[in-house]
Amino acid sequence: MAVRSDADPARWRRRFIVWLDGIEKGWGVPLLLACFVAVWTTYLAIAYWGSGLHPDVLETWTLGRWLEWGYPKHPPLMGWIARGWTSLFPLTDWSLQLMAMVNAAVALWVIDRIAARFVAGEKRVVIQLLLMLLPVYQFHAQRFNANSVLLAIWPIATYCFLRSFEERSLRWAAATGVSTALAMLGKYYSVFLIASLALAALLHPARRRYFLSPVPWVSAAAGLATLSPHLHWLATTGAEPFNHALAHARASFLIAITEVYFFLTGLAAALASSAVAWLFIAGYRLKRLPEQFRNMDSGLWLLVLVSCGTIALPVVTSLAIGTDLPSLWALQGLFLFVLPVVCCTDYAISRFHTVNLAVLAGSIALIATVVAAPVHALYRNANGYEEGRNLYRPAALELTRRWRAMTGTPLQAVSGDDALAFATAFYSPDHPYYVRPFAYQHSWKIPRKTILERGWAALCFADQLECVAWLRDTAQHVEDSVQPSFEVQAELLGRPGVKRTIIALLVPPQAEPVPAPSNSSENFSAIRRSAK
Incomplete structure (x- = not known):
C-alpha cells in the first residue's frame, strides 16, 4: 500500500507531498511549527475561556515583576522570560498562553536542528510529529513554570554540547557552558543534564580527543562565569532555593523505591503514543533495531549516552538520599529517546507513513480545539477547579x-x-x-x-x-x-x-x-x- 501510494498518491496527499518537499528547502518545518503554535494556542484560549491562568503561570509572572539573580523558591530564568515577554505583549491570558506554546515550538525547532545533523527530509519531520503526539509540548508546556521552561533550554544545551564535542570548537564550547548554566538557572534539576553530558563524554570512544582539547575547560569556565552572579546571590541571601529543593529530600528508602517506580512508568506512559505510532511505521523492521544501534553514528551514540544519564542519575540519587521524583521533572528530556531511534534507521521512511502521521497529529490537534476545548470550558464553568x-x-x-x-x-x-x-x-x-x-x-x-x-x-x-x-x-x-x-x-x-x-x-x-x-x-x- 505504501509503495503504491508513493508511486501514485491520492489527490489529497499531494499537498502534503509539496510540504514534505519543503523540509530540505527550509520552509517545511517552520510552517509546521507555526501551525502547531496557532492551533494549540487557540485550543488553550477556548478551553480556558472564562477561567484564569494556572497559579504556576501567575506565580511565574509575579516573580518576573522584578529582575534579580534569584528568587526564594526557584532560580530566576522563568521569571526573566515572563518579564521579557510581558514587556512586549499585553497582560492577557492569550498572551501568556502564546508564550508557553512559543517556548514549546522553540524546543521543537532546536530538536530539528539536532536531527538535521543526522537525517534529512521525511525522517526530520517524523521526529517532529512523533514529539507532537506527546502530551509534553501542549499540556505540560501550557503550565509555564520551572519545569516547562526547560523544554527549550535542554535541547539548546544538548545541541551546543554535540557541536562542541564533534567539532571541538571554542565558540560552541562557550555556548555549551552558557546554555547549561541557563538550564541551571531554570531549575536545579538540570544538574542531571550537566552530569549526563559529562558522563557521556567520559564513556564515548572519542573521549581522549575531547578531554585533551581546551573545549571542556572553556565550557566549564563559561558556565561558571554565567552562574557566578546567581552563586553570589545564593551566598548572600541564605540560599533559600536550596532549602526549597531540599524539602523534597530525606524520604525513606521504601518511599524512594515507590517514587522511582512511578518516575519510570510515568515516562514510559508519556512516550506510549509516539511508541505505538513508530511501531506502525517501522513494522517488522523493528527487529533490526539492535543492529542499527551497533552501527550508530558517533554523534547519535553520544545522545544515547546522554539520554541514559538523564534517567539513571535521578534514579540513583533518589534511591541514595530519598528524594521525591515526579516524572514531570524529566519530561523535557524525552526527545533524547525519540531522536536516536528514528535517526539510526538504515531504511527510508515511506511518504505514505509520513503523511498518515501528519494527518494523525493534525487531527488530534483540530479535534481537541474544535470539540474537546469547548466541552472543557463548559464543564469547568459549571463545576469549577479545585484552585478556583x-x-x-x-x-x-x-x-x-x-x-x-x-x-x-x-x-x-x-x-x-x-x-x-x-x-x-x-x-x-x-x-x-x-x-x-x-x-x-x-x-x-x-x-x-x-x-x-x-x-x-x-x-x-x-x-x-x-x-x-x-x-x-x-x-x-x-x-x-x-x-x-x-x-x-x-x-x-x-x-x-x-x-x-x-x-x-x-x-x-x-x-x-x-x-x-x-x-x-x-x-x-x-x-x-x-x-x-
Whole structure:
C-alpha cells in the first residue's frame, strides 16, 4: 500500500507531498511549527475561556515583576522570560498562553536542528510529529513554570554540547557552558543534564580527543562565569532555593523505591503514543533495531549516552538520599529517546507513513480545539477547579472596586491565599504587588507595620480555614480595617457558573497615600523589604 501510494498518491496527499518537499528547502518545518503554535494556542484560549491562568503561570509572572539573580523558591530564568515577554505583549491570558506554546515550538525547532545533523527530509519531520503526539509540548508546556521552561533550554544545551564535542570548537564550547548554566538557572534539576553530558563524554570512544582539547575547560569556565552572579546571590541571601529543593529530600528508602517506580512508568506512559505510532511505521523492521544501534553514528551514540544519564542519575540519587521524583521533572528530556531511534534507521521512511502521521497529529490537534476545548470550558464553568481559577478575575475586580470605593486610591499591595493574590495582581486594573514574602509562604505572619501603613488588602476563599483565621487575627492588630465577604460567580458566554465566597481584609493607608509603584525593580524591592 505504501509503495503504491508513493508511486501514485491520492489527490489529497499531494499537498502534503509539496510540504514534505519543503523540509530540505527550509520552509517545511517552520510552517509546521507555526501551525502547531496557532492551533494549540487557540485550543488553550477556548478551553480556558472564562477561567484564569494556572497559579504556576501567575506565580511565574509575579516573580518576573522584578529582575534579580534569584528568587526564594526557584532560580530566576522563568521569571526573566515572563518579564521579557510581558514587556512586549499585553497582560492577557492569550498572551501568556502564546508564550508557553512559543517556548514549546522553540524546543521543537532546536530538536530539528539536532536531527538535521543526522537525517534529512521525511525522517526530520517524523521526529517532529512523533514529539507532537506527546502530551509534553501542549499540556505540560501550557503550565509555564520551572519545569516547562526547560523544554527549550535542554535541547539548546544538548545541541551546543554535540557541536562542541564533534567539532571541538571554542565558540560552541562557550555556548555549551552558557546554555547549561541557563538550564541551571531554570531549575536545579538540570544538574542531571550537566552530569549526563559529562558522563557521556567520559564513556564515548572519542573521549581522549575531547578531554585533551581546551573545549571542556572553556565550557566549564563559561558556565561558571554565567552562574557566578546567581552563586553570589545564593551566598548572600541564605540560599533559600536550596532549602526549597531540599524539602523534597530525606524520604525513606521504601518511599524512594515507590517514587522511582512511578518516575519510570510515568515516562514510559508519556512516550506510549509516539511508541505505538513508530511501531506502525517501522513494522517488522523493528527487529533490526539492535543492529542499527551497533552501527550508530558517533554523534547519535553520544545522545544515547546522554539520554541514559538523564534517567539513571535521578534514579540513583533518589534511591541514595530519598528524594521525591515526579516524572514531570524529566519530561523535557524525552526527545533524547525519540531522536536516536528514528535517526539510526538504515531504511527510508515511506511518504505514505509520513503523511498518515501528519494527518494523525493534525487531527488530534483540530479535534481537541474544535470539540474537546469547548466541552472543557463548559464543564469547568459549571463545576469549577479545585484552585478556583475560573473565579480569579471576578474576585480581583470586585476587590479592586471595593478598595477604590473605600480609599479613592489604586490598590498597591495584596496577599492572602497565594493563588488569589497572584491572580489579583494580574487581573486587577491596578496590578498591585504581591507582598507576602515567599520565604514565609508556609507560615502565616502578621504583615509588617510599614506594609499596613501603605495600604494593603488580602483575600481568601471562605473554605480556606487557615487563611481566613489569619485574616481575622490580622484584623485584630489593625485599626480602621474592613473585613467584607462577597460572592463571586464564574460566567461563560452569559451562562452562569460555579459560585464561591471570598473573605477579604482591607487596610486603608494609615498616612499620606504614596503613589502606586511602577513596574521598576527598585520600587518593588522597597515594598518587599518592608514586607519582611
